[in-house]
Amino acid sequence: MSEQIETTLNPFNPLDDMNLDAAQGPDLIMRPIENCARFNLRISIEQLKKAAAAFGMDIPDSVGSMSSRAEKYALCLGPDEWLLLAPQKSADEIITRFAKLAKNNSHSLVDVSHRTIGIEISGSLAQLALSAGCPLDLENMQIGRCTRTILDKAEIILMKLEQQRYRLEVIRSFAPYVWSFLEKSGQDARA
Amino acid sequence: MLLIDCPYCKEMRPEVEFSHAGEAHIDRPADPSSLSDEEWESFLFLRSNRAGICFERWYHIHGCGRYFNAVRNNVSEKFILTYPAGQKRPSDAQIKGALS
Numbered sequence: 001m002s003e004q005i006e007t008t009l010n011p012f013n014p015l016d017d018m019n020l021d022a023a024q025g026p027d028l029i030m031r032p033i034e035n036c037a038r039f040n041l042r043i044s045i046e047q048l049k050k051a052a053a054a055f056g057m058d059i060p061d062s063v064g065s066m067s068s069r070a071e072k073y074a075l076c077l078g079p080d081e082w083l084l085l086a087p088q089k090s091a092d093e094i095i096t097r098f099a100k101l102a103k104n105n106s107h108s109l110v111d112v113s114h115r116t117i118g119i120e121i122s123g124s125l126a127q128l129a130l131s132a133g134c135p136l137d138l139e140n141m142q143i144g145r146c147t148r149t150i151l152d153k154a155e156i157i158l159m160k161l162e163q164q165r166y167r168l169e170v171i172r173s174f175a176p177y178v179w180s181f182l183e184k185s186g187q188d189a190r191a
Numbered sequence: 192m193l194l195i196d197c198p199y200c201k202e203m204r205p206e207v208e209f210s211h212a213g214e215a216h217i218d219r220p221a222d223p224s225s226l227s228d229e230e231w232e233s234f235l236f237l238r239s240n241r242a243g244i245c246f247e248r249w250y251h252i253h254g255c256g257r258y259f260n261a262v263r264n265n266v267s268e269k270f271i272l273t274y275p276a277g278q279k280r281p282s283d284a285q286i287k288g289a290l291s
Contacts, residue, residue, distance in 0.1 A: 078255035135205035
């Protein structure tokens with residue numbers, strides 16, 4: 001019985017069943033990002049400094065900007081909405097610190113670690129592969145910008161890390177679809 | 192592709208990220224129980240439905256996740272002005288200014 005429960009509770013990654021090497025090459029490198037802690041933060045902009053202190057790094061206040069330090073990311077997705085990414089091991093500490101903050105500063109911090117799967121896409125074809133489904137002007141998107149947007153039929157969060165390196169946060173059930181879409185558009189770009 | 196100026200993102204963003212959300216500047220009656228059936232029907236269902244310049248709510252659902260208002264010509268599909276929700280309806284002069 002206990003064996004059965006353990007099997008049921010095994011974390012499941014929708015990309016595990018896929019052949020992830022099908023479209024890889026030096027011009028297009030895709031990799032799933034290791035599990036990390038993700039938090040959705042809603043707080044008023046006046047209290048943002050306190051949230052930044054609790055998170056342990058600067059949190060940007062203009063929509064579309066992003067800051068990062070030591071594997072931590074803070075993304076400003078909307079005028080009062082942030083996505084915080086951090087290594088799994090620091091999750092408990094972050095939750096404790098925000099719980100302390102909640103005593104005097106009302107805010108909402110929701111653990112959404114398992115809502116999305118991270119995918120990193122890089123190489124000289126990365127931008128072409130993304131542009132096949134994403135209507136944004138990726139060429140002129142500045143490095144260090146982030147946004148929620150659409151990739152073909154799926155909603156994604158897109159982060160531009162370098163000129164040819166992007167990180168996507170994809171809703172788990174859309175991950176196989178997004179992965180195969182990028183594989184296919186990457187192959188098309190190569191042809 | 193049609194680009195829409197999101198007043199929260201402060202950027203021109205592609206149309207597919209947005210969703211239309213009905214006519215703008217319709218206030219919910221403060222005391223619904225004092226209204227007649229006809230008045231309540233009017234609040235719920237009757238819209239101006241004009242051809243030409245109209246005031247609409249739009250939702251940047253696949254972006255910043257905010258509702259905002261837009262002045263749009265629904266014949267030519269041109270977005271004339273967009274502004275944050277809660278702001279007053281722009282005056283005729285402002286709309287004219289944005290058009291010229």
